[in-house]
């Protein structure tokens with residue numbers, strides 16, 4: 001089989017799962033898709049296992065919040 005031909009059956013299983021490793025480190029800036037700060041710039045416990053993490057994009061300065069559910 002020639003190398004120039006793609007294997008259509010390989011494409012689906014190589015598709016990355018978006019939610020796989022996105023829980024640690026804040027992920028990407030929703031505005032510019034740049035890397036966020038390594039650690040959350042602030043965390044606030046909202047009760048009942050809900051924690052809000054505040055993130056700061058080092059590229060454009062955008063701030064956003066992720067909601068983390070913690071087992072208590």
Ligand SMILES: [Zn+2]
Nearest residue numbers: 029032057060
């Ligand atoms: Zn940004």
